[in-house]
Amino acid sequence: MNILETTVLSVASVSVGNQVEAVARTRTQVFEMTQMAEDTVLRPEDFGVFSHELRAWLAGRIAEQAGDSNLKFHYLKGAGITENSHHPELPNGLNWDTLITFVDKAANSTRNVTADDIVNLQQSGFTDKDIVKLCQLIGFIAYQTRVVSGLRMMSGIFS
Template sequence: MSIFETTTLDAAGITPGSPAGTAAETRANILDMGQAVEAAVLRPLYTGGLAHDLRAALAARIARLNGDEALALRYLDGAGDKAALADPAEPGEGREAVMLAFMDKVAARTRDVAAEDISALQAEGISDADIVKLCELNAFMAYQIRVIAGLRLMKGEAA
């Protein structure tokens, strides 16, 4: 895979031969590692209680919460039956509602996350391992969204 096919460069609209593309080529190893992390958090072999389609919907939701519709649409392709959860206005039901509230808070109001938020997930039967996976997904998305925003700025686009 070319680095220009990675989610990060593709979503940022970085093309080979462009000034930003030339700069990105000097950091190909970082882009390749970012793509590997994306695969690990969105499409792992062992999903636990978080199926691939749910992870994709959550990634799209986080992108939307951060104002990146282009990135959201890219992840929405893998959301399947869970696509409605990618809409930040969708509250979900039961277990998913608690999960969505947690993910929204971590993505948009990190400083407000408290022990009670973890307890609410556990009360819904979400395992500690899956709670860690939710946090990993949110952390990766925060990283990716910021890198994409920086690359867009390099192209002269508003962030």
């Protein structure tokens, strides 16, 4: 794997000769494993009630709210959906509003999540397996957006 082609380094504009490139190469394994984590969390074999398209759509929403439209477009492009696409559907009559309320709170206001938020998901029909899968997705995007943000800062890119 060429680590410069991994999502975090390419979206952060770390390229050959960039001042951060040599530093990044000291942690090659971390960038390779980060890419494996993205591939797994966004496109798992056992995707459950969250299709690959829905995961990409949610990832794009979280990235945008974290101020990273480049990452948003990366996620959407990976799933073949566009910014103006209607959100992918949930199966089995699961409630969209319940899902999106939880995703926004866990991603952006983590400190305020309580046991009641988990109960709401359970009472809406989400299984414990669904909930863990959802939290892994939300958590991974939180990680990836911050790594990209930090790398841009190191490179002197402050937009």
